[in-house]
Amino acid sequence: MKYFVESGLGIITAFCLYTFFSKVSFSLSQLFNFFSLVVIYFALTRGEIHGAFMGTVSGLIQDSFSLGVFGVSGLAKTIIGYIAGFISHRINVIPFIRNFFFIVIMISGETALSIFLYNFISSEYVSEIRPLIFFQPLSTAFLGSFIFLLLRKIKKSRS
Amino acid sequence: MSLFLKNKKKPAILFFLIFFHLILISIQVPLGYEKNYFEKAIFSIFSPVQHGITFFFQKIGNLWDSYFYLWEVQRQNKQWKEEIFLLRQENMVLKKSLNKLENSENIQEFISTIHNSFLIAQVIGVDARNINRSINIDKGSLDGLEKDMIVLDKKGNLVGRIIEPISLKEARVQLITDNNSGVSVISEKTKARGVLAGDGKGNCFLKYIIATEQVDRGEELLTSGFDRIFPSEIKVGTIVSVKPNVSLFQDIKVKPHFEFSHLDLVVVISGDSGISFFKGK
Numbered sequence: 001m002k003y004f005v006e007s008g009l010g011i012i013t014a015f016c017l018y019t020f021f022s023k024v025s026f027s028l029s030q031l032f033n034f035f036s037l038v039v040i041y042f043a044l045t046r047g048e049i050h051g052a053f054m055g056t057v058s059g060l061i062q063d064s065f066s067l068g069v070f071g072v073s074g075l076a077k078t079i080i081g082y083i084a085g086f087i088s089h090r091i092n093v094i095p096f097i098r099n100f101f102f103i104v105i106m107i108s109g110e111t112a113l114s115i116f117l118y119n120f121i122s123s124e125y126v127s128e129i130r131p132l133i134f135f136q137p138l139s140t141a142f143l144g145s146f147i148f149l150l151l152r153k154i155k156k157s158r159s
Numbered sequence: 160m161s162l163f164l165k166n167k168k169k170p171a172i173l174f175f176l177i178f179f180h181l182i183l184i185s186i187q188v189p190l191g192y193e194k195n196y197f198e199k200a201i202f203s204i205f206s207p208v209q210h211g212i213t214f215f216f217q218k219i220g221n222l223w224d225s226y227f228y229l230w231e232v233q234r235q236n237k238q239w240k241e242e243i244f245l246l247r248q249e250n251m252v253l254k255k256s257l258n259k260l261e262n263s264e265n266i267q268e269f270i271s272t273i274h275n276s277f278l279i280a281q282v283i284g285v286d287a288r289n290i291n292r293s294i295n296i297d298k299g300s301l302d303g304l305e306k307d308m309i310v311l312d313k314k315g316n317l318v319g320r321i322i323e324p325i326s327l328k329e330a331r332v333q334l335i336t337d338n339n340s341g342v343s344v345i346s347e348k349t350k351a352r353g354v355l356a357g358d359g360k361g362n363c364f365l366k367y368i369i370a371t372e373q374v375d376r377g378e379e380l381l382t383s384g385f386d387r388i389f390p391s392e393i394k395v396g397t398i399v400s401v402k403p404n405v406s407l408f409q410d411i412k413v414k415p416h417f418e419f420s421h422l423d424l425v426v427v428i429s430g431d432s433g434i435s436f437f438k439g440k
Contacts, residue, residue: 012208015205015208015209016208016212018287019208019209019212019213019283019284020212020216022284022285022290023212023213023216023283023284026285026290026419026420029285029287029290030290035287048169048173049169049172049173052172052173052176053176055176056176056179056180060183060197060201061201061205062287062288063198063287064198064201064202064205064324065202065205065209065284065286065287065295066286066287066288066289066292066293067286067288067289067292067293067331067333067337067339068288068289068292069184069187070183070184070187070194070195070197070198071180071181071183071184071187072184073287073288074180074183075177075180075181075184078173078176078177078180079173079177082169082173121184
């Protein structure tokens with residue numbers, strides 16, 4: 001039950017941040033991928049299955065709030081959630097710098113996978129890519145590494 | 160055997176999830192641009208959350224504006240007073256001109272119908288994947304919104320049309336900058352007719368204008384009404400470049416009039432009377 005509540009809260013937080021940032025500035029919403037951060041966080045802390053499920057849920061939410069093919073973001077995030085959990089249980093990605101590069105690689109992978117899937121299903125996506133999306137892995141990783149560090153410190157202080 | 164199953168459990172779950180997504184993607188093939196029930200359900204569940212978040216932050220912003228940021232109010236009041244004065248003058252002149260054509264009762268009835276046909280909505284969210292494709296607004300089926308109703312900005316420029324999913328108090332608007340959007344347009348000066356499609360990056364293209372047809376840079380584009388969705392004579396955008404193409408048609412780039420960064424309030428034209436207002440212009 002605790003896991004469900006935590007996962008739900010994670011998704012709601014990502015959704016709130018996405019809405020808030022898109023209200024503040026439309027460009028900011030393109031610069032940070034909060035849904036992917038939640039997926040990676042749960043994959044790191046709970047493993048590949050939890051990461052994959054979080055990817056499915058958050059990806060489908062993202063899909064339902066955008067035009068285009070429903071299920072593509074869900075599929076990309078599910079795969080990335082699983083891979084993130086799988087790798088993080090074999091390689092230590094907890095230190096800040098490693099964590100940063102890990103998130104960069106995961107989000108870049110997700111972007112590449114989304115582009116590939118979109119291009120495979122319909123050719124529309126590649127033509128509409130905005131330059132800002134290429135900064136998304138870096139900016140999200142930067143923000144994500146700090147948030148993960150903060151969450152780890154909070155957990156440590158509690159225990 | 161149990162160890163084998165344990166080892167295969169995780170990949171099996173992953174394959175199940177991938178299969179589930181592939182089914183979701185596949186069922187859209189016969190539906191086309193129609194949204195499936197699953198997508199509609201997720202939108203209906205989460206759009207009130209988006210509505211609530213926007214409302215909350217707007218209230219905080221209003222608190223700041225109402226109690227702390229008052230130095231701006233005086234300047235704004237002065238500006239609005241001048242604007243109201245000019246609009247009243249304009250209104251009076253227009254009413255007088257109308258009086259010459261119709262009796263005052265008809266005019267009052269016409270004005271009240273027009274007032275009821277214009278629904279002001281607030282933008283509560285942008286497209287999660289590409290901001291130039293769609294927006295979400297805070298009016299839905301309970302407010303009388305239906306598919307294909309047209310959406311304008313504050314200045315009366317075309318923004319897009321209502322598409323599915325439409326929840327009780329929220330709806331999605333397909334922007335004219337979306338590359339799947341299509342609007343039948345006509346150029347104001349040379350009367351060239353074509354289809355306006357978005358490029359997904361904030362601009363549009365005017366399609367199907369043959370190479371021999373004359374269109375000028377800087378020319379205004381208006382809706383033609385031939386698509387039977389958008390009423391005629393709504394301002395759409397300006398032609399910014401005209402280039403010859405190896406094909407039969409020209410490459411014409413159009414800058415839409417609506418400004419995405421200032422898109423906080425929009426107007427939805429609901430009902431036939433609103434559309435007939437445009438047609439009667």
